[in-house]
Amino acid sequence: MDQIPEFWRTEIYHPLSVHFPIALLLMALLFKALFYNRRNLVWAKSGTILLGIGVLGAWIAVYSGSLADGIVSRKICDPTLLKDHENLAYVTAWCFSLALAMDLLAYPRSLITFRRPLKILTLAVLITGSVALVLTGHSGASVVYQQGGGVYTPSEDCSEFE
């Protein structure tokens, strides 16, 4: 009889950690786009905080994904898709990291001359990162829902759950 695997497996940390940065980073884009021309510092800072936590979460997700990769790649039938997922994840994380760096550069008064071009560039990089984020999510979903990556398949008679 099969045994139900442990829940806290190495490959579990990736799905647990990946959804927070997705939400945070897309919300950061929304805040930065909606309040692009507003002078209200509260909204601008809120967007920066979302972006900062999102970037931290993105790198945690990259790390947990790297841990999961060593296990999942041995089981799925098309690891090349997982490689695409990994490459896209790096593009996403770097894009948002760059956007965060540029966003922070726009705060000091000494750089006020460059504030407008920096804001435009930040928004452009955020949009690029969001496209990469969606593609990363799509490839990750394909690994799970088409190939069962990291997923336990119960026996036909479900006897291990009795």
Place this chain on the structure above:
Amino acid sequence: MYTKLIKSFAALCLMMVMAACGENTDVVESGTYRGTVKEVEASKTEIYVSTADGKTLELYFTEQTRLTRNGQAVEFSELEEGQNVEVEVEKKGKRLDPVSVSILD
């Protein structure tokens, strides 16, 4: 100040492009191939092998994979970047399972 800003931006862009050009791997038919170890990921017991025809094989060792040097079984830690190897792979779907890896150096 403006020059510094441009330089910082260029450096960050370069890092992003480098990340975007991440490793691409190839799928080949089951068989035996010779090549060079391009990268060793010890934590995942994984190697990348560049073949003579420019393909990159990503190989995750399984419990069945035999690693040898001069016909003798050796540990995974014996593998290093730049070594010439002969690998026998079995293609399952688009996954390449290494059946055997022989270090030729």
